[in-house]
Amino acid sequence: MTVAAVPRPYQNYVYAYPHKTSYRPLTPRPALADLWRNQARHALSLYLHIPFCEVRCGFCNLFTRVGAPDRLTGRYLDALDRQAHAVREALGERPASRFATAAFGGGTPTYLAAHELERLCDIAERVMGADLRAIPLSVEASPATATADRLAVLAARGTTRLSLGVQSFVDAEARAAVRPQHRTDVEAALGRIRDAGIPVLNIDLIYGIDGQTESSWRQSLDAALYWRPEEIYLYPLYVRPLTGLGRNIDPAVSEQDWDIQRLSRYREGRDRLLAEGYEQISMRMFRRIDAPPQGPDDYACQTDGMIGLGCGARSYTSTMHYSFDYAVSMREVRSIIDTYTTTTDFTHAVVGRAVDAEEARRRHLLQSLLQAQGLALAGYRLRFGSDPGRDFADQLGLLADRGWLEADADRLRLTPLGLAYSDAIGPEFFSPAVRSAMAAYELR
Structure with a gap:
């Protein structure tokens, strides 16, 4: 066989x-x-999205805007509250809804x-009914906004994990990104x-700058x-359309060289963290061996049963x-947020994608195989009544021919080389x- x-x-x-760029406006809009x-x-997951930043990083293609003039944050929270009430009413009281994680x-x-x-x-507790002090609660932060008064609120309300987007401790690299x-900040x-005193600190770093x-x-x-953070995420830098970064050298040369550089930095980072007492959870995620668990990891957050509140959730x-609608450009993002803050009827889904049995199998395989522990064969067979080796x-x-996959009687796992190529393996499914x-x- 030729590989x-x-x-x-x-x-x-x-x-x-499925990726959000595969979503489309739903007609008619389902209740x-x-x-x-x-x-x-x-065992629902609860996610609340806040689409504001003090600055937009050059690599960022997330749904966010810089600044919030004219008391926009207050109007956004008003809309979030209206949406939460609508969602809670739609869930009903029977069967009772319980949240296992929040972010x-x-x-x-x-x-x-x-x-x-x-x-x-x-909103999360009194409207949605999530007991934030009894379940894992993860919150993202930036250095400039991780102030003592904000952190005190989060700690008092039950935050168990704080993720800080550092990306680089080298000032010149931060400027380049x-x-x-x-x-010092x-x-x-x-x-x-x-x-x-938040139990779990995660630090995000980026390689390839x-x-x-x-x-x-x-x-x-x-x-x-x-x-000694309990978790460290190592992210490869991506340069996406409509973001602030651009590359000015010959793409045919730069991309090949850049791939080699990023793979080298990944291996150096992985090996260093493993030597320092961390275990690899996925290509990106490393957890200190003695760190307390925080609920579902990485891709598992997309398991069936997730409630997202906010216009980017x-x-x-x-x-x-x-x-809701999605965009990257500043003008389009501002427009979507403005529409969200004036919305009064949150009883219907607006944009989305139906997930049939085949897509459910693909999702299950991806969210499992791209984890270091791999895909449990018994769980797949129980859920779908089929075998991944046939599907x-x-x-x-x-993957096996490339040396990226190993299997035993119970699991399919990526090899260390396979984990390094996770971002190439995922799209193949x-x-x-x-x-x-x-x-x-x-793109807009």
Whole structure:
């Protein structure tokens, strides 16, 4: 058998499937009460999205805007409260809905002032019924917004994990990524987080930044490890359309060289963290061996039963993934947020994609196989009544031929080399329909 050429390692970060660019306006718009009527609700995930940042990083293609003039954060929270009441009513009281995990993401949730964070927690608890002090609660923050008063609110309301977007401890690299910050400010923020007593600190780092070397990458790893964070995420830099970064050298040369550089930095980072007492959970995620568990990891957050509130959030039932409109450009993002803040009827899903049995199998395989522990065969067979080796024979066979997959009687796992190529493996399992929809999506 002739094995196909090894693909480029950095193609698509599969943090959710189907990808949001495969979503389309729903016609007619289904009622939320109908979507959730027959769904399991005993272990839901709750996600609240805050689409504001103090600055937009050069690599960022997330749904967020810079600044919030004219009391926009207050109007946004008003809309979030209206949406939460509508969703809670749609869920109904029978069967009772219970939340197993919660997260505040963005954007930058800590862009909100301390009293606004109190209100955000109130919406999660008093409206949605999530007991934030009894379940894992993860919150994203930036160094500039990780202030003592905000952290005090989050700690008091039950935050168990605080994720700080550092990206680099080297000032020149931060500037190259269009992320204006200074190491002294980052270190001060980390000190405040540790003082707040939040149990789990995660530090995000990025490799592949222009000008980054083995030595400067080691500086960032050393600086992060000084704080002994319970988790560290190592992200490869992507340069996406409509973001602030651009590459000015010959793409045919730069992309190949850049792939080699990123793979080298990944391996250096992985090996260093493993040697320092961390275990690898996925290509990106590393957890200190003695760290307390925080509920579902990485891709598992897209398991059936997720309620997303906010105009950049997604919700998942077993048969439908839905959200609001999506954009990257500043003008379009501002327009979508303005529409959200004036919306009074949140009883229907607006944009989304139906998930049939085939897509459910693909999603389950992706959210499992891209984890270091791999895919449990018994769980797959119990859920779908079939075998992944038959359902995905061609794709799994190719991975095995490349030396990227190992199997035993119980599990399919990626090899260390396979984990390094996670962002190439994920897209190979996308269905033709999802590929077509993603290709037809018009970026704006």
